[in-house]
Amino acid sequence: DAGVTQSPTHLIKTRGQHVTLRCSPISGHKSVSWYQQVLGQGPQFIFQYYEKEERGRGNFPDRFSARQFPNYSSELNVNALLLGDSALYLCASSDPGLNTEAFFGQGTRLTVV
Amino acid sequence: AQRVTQPEKLLSVFKGAPVELKCNYSYSGSPELFWYVQYSRQRLQLLLRHISRESIKGFTADLNKGETSFHLKKPFAQEEDSAMYYCALSGYTGNQFYFGTGTSLTVIP
Numbered sequence: 088d089a090g091v092t093q094s095p096t097h098l099i100k101t102r103g104q105h106v107t108l109r110c111s112p113i114s115g116h117k118s119v120s121w122y123q124q125v126l127g128q129g130p131q132f133i134f135q136y137y138e139k140e141e142r143g144r145g146n147f148p149d150r151f152s153a154r155q156f157p158n159y160s161s162e163l164n165v166n167a168l169l170l171g172d173s174a175l176y177l178c179a180s181s182d183p184g185l186n187t188e189a190f191f192g193q194g195t196r197l198t199v200v
Numbered sequence: 201a202q203r204v205t206q207p208e209k210l211l212s213v214f215k216g217a218p219v220e221l222k223c224n225y226s227y228s229g230s231p232e233l234f235w236y237v238q239y240s241r242q243r244l245q246l247l248l249r250h251i252s253r254e255s256i257k258g259f260t261a262d263l264n265k266g267e268t269s270f271h272l273k274k275p276f277a278q279e280e281d282s283a284m285y286y287c288a289l290s291g292y293t294g295n296q297f298y299f300g301t302g303t304s305l306t307v308i309p
Contacts, residue, residue, distance in 0.1 A: 090243075120295040129204075129286050129299030130244070143296045177244065181295040189295050191244040 091180050091192035099198045100168050108163045108195045112180030118142075119161040120189065121153055122177040130177055136161055165197075173199045202227045204287050206300035213277045214308045221272040221303045223261075223287030231289040233263055233270040234297065238284040247272075247285070257281070277307045 092111045100106050112119050118137040122130035132145040136155035150166045159180075165172055175196050179189040203226045213219045225231065235247040248256045250263040250270060261272045270287060284304050288297040 118295045120297075122297075122299075127301070129206075129288075129301045130297070132296055132298060135296050137295075179295055179297075188246050188249070189297065193243050 091178055091190050093176075093178050093192040093195050095195060096193065097196045097198075099200060101200055102168055102170060104168050105164065105166050106168060106197060108165075108176050108178075108197070110161045110163070110178030110180075110192060112159050112161070112178075113190055116180035116182045116190070117159055118181045119155055119159065120179045120181075121161070121163045122179065123147075124175040124177055124194070126174070133163070168199045170199050173197060202231070202289060202291060202298045204289055204298055204300035206285075206287055206303050208303045209301065210304050210306070212306045212308055215279055216276050219274050219277045219281070219305065219307075221285050221287075221305065223270045223272065223300060225268050225270065225287070225289050227268075227289055227291060229291055231291050233261070234288045234290065235259070235261055235270075235272050236286045236288055236299070238286070240283070244286070277305075279307050279309055281305060282307045 094109045120135040121133040124130045133147050134153045135143040139155045153163045155161045175194040177194045178192045181189045205224045233250040236244050237247040238244045259274045261270050263270050284302050286302045287300040290297050
C-alpha cells in the first residue's frame with residue numbers, strides 16, 4: 088500500500104484563480120480530513136469527510152470547499168485564491184471504526200503569486 | 201474553543217541528555233491527546249497517544265488534566281530523535297486534530 092497519496096505535489100497559481108487538490112486515502116479508510124499548514128505553523132484543520140458526508144469544518148472561509156467520492160477519495164477546492172492561501176495542504180485518512188490514528192499524505196505545496 | 205500550545209519553537213539537547221517537549225491544551229470536554237513527529241523529508245506520523253499509555257522509541261507522555269498538559273519526555277536523547285514534534289488534540293473519535301505550532305528538536309552529537 089502506497090499510503091495516502093496527494094496530487095499534485097507542487098502547484099503555482101495566480102491570485103483570483105481556482106485550485107483543486109486531490110487525495111487518495113489508504114485502502115479501506117473511509118474518513119478523509121484536510122489541513123492547511125502555513126510556514127512555521129502547525130497544521131490547521133479545514134474539513135473532515137466520512138462516508139461522503141461532511142463531519143466537521145474548521146474556521147475557514149466559504150472559498151474553501153471539499154467533497155468525498157464513492158471510492159473515498161477526496162478533493163479540496165479553493166476559489167478566488169489569495170496570497171495568504173499559499174501553504175502546504177495535507178490530507179489524512181483514518182478508519183474511525185478501528186482507532187483514531189490518522190495517516191498523512193506528503194502534502195501539496197500551493198504557491199499563490 | 202480548543203487550543204494547543206507548544207511554548208518552545210526550537211530545542212537543542214546533547215546526545216544522552218534528557219529531553220522534555222512541553223505541551224499545554226485547553227478544551228471544554230475530554231480530549232484525546234497525541235504527539236505527531238515529522239522527520240526530515242518524511243510525512244507527518246503518529247508517535248504516541250495518551251490512551252495507549254505506551255512508550256514509543258523511548259518517549260513517554262503523561263496526560264495531566266489538572267495542569268492541562270501533555271509533555272513529551274525521553275530520558276536519553278539520540279541523534280535520530282532530531283525532528284519536528286507536534287502536539288495535537290482531538291475531541292472526536294475520528295480524524296479532526298488541532299495541532300500546536302510544533303517544536304523543532306535538535307540532538308547534538
